[in-house]
Each structure stands twice: as structure tokens, then as C-alpha cells.
Amino acid sequence: MSNETSSSETTPLRRPETQSPYNVAESGRQTTVNTTHTHGNGNNNNYGDSVEVRLQEGDRDSTQQQQQQTITMDTNKRILCRVGLDILILLCVGFPILLFFLLGDPYKRGFFCDDETLKHPFHDSTVRNWMLYFIGVVIPVGVIVIVEVIISQNKAKQDNGNATSRRYVLMNHDLPDWLIECYKKVGIYAFGAVVSQLTTDIAKYSIGRLRPHFMAVCQPQMPDGTTCDDPINVGKYIQEFECKGVGSSARMLKEMRLSFPSGHSSFTFFAMVYLALYLQARMTWRGSKLLRHLLQFVFIMVAWYTALSRVSDYKHHWSDVLAGSLIGSACALVVSYGLPKSWFNFQTVWPAKSKAK
Structure with a gap:
């Protein structure tokens, strides 16, 4: 019992x-x-x-697993929020450009009938729009991706599997270093390009300078039915007129008032100057020190030729090209030296493993 x-x-x-x-x-x-x-x-x-x-x-x-799941969800949320915020900022800066293109009405500036700078014939662009997009989008993005991949591979060889750099995790997948760097550099480039274009458009629509081919495109006619061929209009500053525009499209009649500054020049100079500065900072190949300088020279010459073609095609006055080139170069310098420290920066969230006591 x-x-x-x-x-x-x-x-x-x-x-x-x-x-x-x-x-x-x-x-x-x-x-x-x-x-x-x-x-x-x-x-x-x-x-x-x-x-x-x-x-x-x-x-x-069980507690550690729950904490790990919570931190992983927090990591995904932070990265997505940062990417979403960056995209929203780009859209906010780029949306006015779309409004200018669709709804913008340039300033109505007058002219003198005997102004020789406005009597050039209409000429097609040497650097077409698709060429401009190739120069300003494909070349910079391609060069940045190639350089960052090479840098990442060389760094991996040097580390020999003992990398101590910060890790970026999205949806339980480690993001490679080259992808993060490409996102930063391309993001900064995109922001600078949008800012440069917006600056150019504000000047274009505020000033409304007439292009060198104004007479050929507009073919102005005064309210009394006279034209610039009539002696009565010689020496007069004409403000009230209508464009007969024989053979000219509505877009051409709008673009004839958007000469200052040159959009082609500002865009290509921003792209090529930014790319030259990027190579100066990131390209460290020891095989030949002249290769980097050769690429920088080629890129700057591409922008230089594009700007000169705008004058020879009678699309812009020389002062328009000069102003556009300065705007693009200034924007490239600002975003290259000012924004990388504070813009498009991920924050790594990767907790250290806690040791069981």
C-alpha cells in the first residue's frame, strides 16, 4: 500500500x-x-x-524561429518600401515632363521679318530619337552593369568565400552585390536625367525662342493678309500672326517655339559626363590605365557630336546648344558628387545569430 x-x-x-x-x-x-x-x-x-x-x-x-521570421518579413517590407519610395520620387519629378509634352503651351514670342537667323530651311535630325535613346539609356545602363559585374567577380575572388560585406535579403533570397550597386548607380542616373530634362523643359516653355527654321515651318501671315515678303513688314516686330504651316504638322508648329535650350544637348551631355565620372570612380582595371581615358573621351565626343549636329541641322542656335550642354554637365556633376551618399541606399537588416546560453 x-x-x-x-x-x-x-x-x-x-x-x-x-x-x-x-x-x-x-x-x-x-x-x-x-x-x-x-x-x-x-x-x-x-x-x-x-x-x-x-x-x-x-x-x-521556437522563439528564435519566430524572431527570424519577423525580421525576414521586416527586411522585405523595408526594401520594398525603399524601392517604392524611390520610384515614387522619380514619377513625381518625371510627371511634369509628361504634362509639358502633352499640354504645355510655349511662350508666344514675336519676330522680325528680316531676321536672318530664322530663315534657315527645315532639315531632318542627324541624331534621330531612337539614336538619342540608345545613347542616353542603353549605353549608360549597359556600361554600369558590365563594370559592376566585373567588380563583383573580382571582389569574390579576393575574398575567397570569406566576404564580410553587408547582405541584402528579399523574399528569402540573397541579392548579389552587383545588383545592389547597379540599382544605386542606375537609380541616381535616372533621377539626374529626369531632373536635367525637367530643367530644360521649364526653360523651353518659359522662353519660347524660335528655331532657326521658323520661317520655313510656320510661313507666318499677318492679320491684314500680308507676309514677310511684303515691304510693309520690313523692320517691324511682329507679334500677331498666324502660321499657314503648309506641309508642317501640329507637333512641328509647337516645336518651332522650343529652341532654347537644346534638349538633345542637355540629355546627351548629362548621360556622357555622368558615365565618364562613373568610370573615373569605379573602373580600376590595372591592365591599361589609358583604356578608361579612351572610353571617357569617346563618350564625351558622342555628346559633342550630337550637340554640333543640332546646329548644322538648323534645329537650334549655337547659344541653345551651349546652354543645353552646360545644364546637362551641371546636373551630372551634382548627382555624381552630391546624391550617392544619401540617395538610393538600402539598409541591411541581417541579425546576428544568438548563441544559446
């Missing part, structure tokens, strides 16, 4: 009142308890302590 009584009163494992066997199963822990009839309270206490330690370790592992 005494043995049975001691066995019934002494329980090797005491389960908390708030925790049922079903709760233990739901938490992913399975505990097997072999109950033996012993006559010493010391043995029973030791067994209970060991089981309690095992339960505490299981609770610790």
Missing part, C-alpha cells in the same frame, strides 16, 4: 495547468516520458529537471 501511495503522489513530470497535451503538440514539440516506479524523491526530481530543461530549450528554439 505504501508503494502504491508514493507512486500516485509523486509525478515525474508536472505539466503546467495552462498547457495541455494538445498545446504541446501544436507547438511542434513531442515529449516522451517513461514513468518508472522509484522509491527515492531525488531521482524523480532529477528526471523532472531534465525534462524541464528540454522544454525550455524547445521554447527558446
